[in-house]
Amino acid sequence: MGSQKFLACFFLHFFLLLLVFRLSVGQGLRIGFYSTTCPNAEAIVKKSIDQVMAVAPSLAGPLLRMHFHDCFIRVNNLPHLVCGSGNVLGCDGSILLNSSTHQAEKDAIPNLSLRGYGTIDRVKSALEKECPGIVSCADVLAIVARDVVVATKGPYYEVETGRRDGRVSNLADANNLLPPFANITTLKLGFQARGLSVKDLVVLSGGHTIGTSHCSSFSNRLYDFSGKGETDTDPTLDPNYIIRLKTRCRSLSDTTTLVEMDPGSFKTFDTSYYALLPKRRGLFQSDAALLDDSETRAYVHEATTDGSSFFKDFGVSMVNMGRIGALTSSQGEIRRVCYNVNY
Known part of the structure; x- marks a missing residue:
């Protein structure tokens, strides 16, 4: 009886999950959502981002990553979603919320290195002056991500808008983000659980073409990789690259x-990230893992050829990602400020 209930809940949730994705795309998110309510919304965002990029171009990578971390926070166990108390969390701006007890998503270890919250606040403030209570913080994250890609010479793509903001942000949820040491199986399952394809996985990994990382995200590849001592390194990483990295990351504790x-x-959105992978110079284990699957490996090689479709594909995959768990219609709220829920 227990197994029958489990299967019933599983298939019920699977159907509902597909329905949610269809509804969010078909009825909620669309290009030009603010065309009548705030027609200058995207122009206001672009103006603010261009001003920020002119003085702080290093924020491009973190701002792109912030949208990813907001969308990828968690997908619960499927039966629990319908038969328990869980819910699907996604692109709802919850990464931006503050907590007086430091228990919000931004306080989780994977998010401690994020930067650019002040930029989001600046953009939101400009939008509130023009169109108070209209543009969501979740949409701000999606538009900003596109604009920093363009600012670093990457592709322009149309952003679907119409998201509304969530009111819940829990530290524990953010600890389920895909880690930089994930293998290809974990990566594929993680993307599949969020309604994304293997192609989306390898394409969105290309976002690592801009930005920086703290040593702590990869230093295990440089020191005591398999527990044999400090000189034990990851054999899948180019030895000459290891030498260079060790001059920057002096120890595991950095x-x-x-x-x-x-x-x-790293300040230019291009295809050089893919050129580095076959040379065994992907910084993270999750980068190197793209060579362990025939589909992702084929795309890695194709991305650096003449006529590569990477720029076009990146826009498509970003739109796909931006649909994860999106709140629309009467769900959620439109926050007045991005770091606090409305009261």
């Missing part, structure tokens, strides 16, 4: 030093 994810062009 939690403050920043290293470029795409050495040589």
Whole structure:
């Protein structure tokens, strides 16, 4: 009887999950959602981001990553979602909420390195002056992500809007983000659980072409990789690259030093990230893992060829990601400020 209930809940949730994705795309999110209520919304965002990028271009990577971390927070066990108290969390701006007890998503270890919250507040303030109570913080994150990609010479793509803001942000939920040491099986399952494809996985990994990372996200590849001592390194990482990285990351305990994810062009959105992977110079284990699957490996090689579709594909995959768990219609709220719920 217990197994029958489990299966019934599983299939019921699976159907509902598909329905949620269809509804969020078909009835909630769309290009030009603010065309009548706040027609200058995207122009206001772009103006603010261009001003920020002119003085702080290093924020491009963190702001792109912030949208990813907001959307990828968690998908609960499927039967629990319908038959228990869980829910699907996604692109609802919950990464931006503060907690007086430091128990919000932004306080979780995977999010401690995020930067750019002040930029989001600046954009939201400009929007509130023009169109008070209209544009959600979740949409701000999605539009800002596109605009920092463009600002770093990446592709322009149309952003679907119409998200509303969530009112819940829990530290524990953010600890389920896919880690930088994930293998290809974990990565594929994680993307599948969020309604994304294997192609979305390899394409969105290309976002590592801009920005930096703290040593703590990869230093296990440099020191005591398999428990054999400090000189034990990851054999899948280029030895010469290891030497370079060790000059920056002096020990496993280094939690403050920043290293470029795409050495040589980390401020430019391009395909050099994919060129580094076959040379065994992907910074994270999750980068190297893209060579362990035939589909992702094929895309890695195709991305650096003439006529590569990466720029176009990136826009498509970002739109796909931006649909995860989106609140629409009367769900959630439109926050007046992005770091607090409305009271």
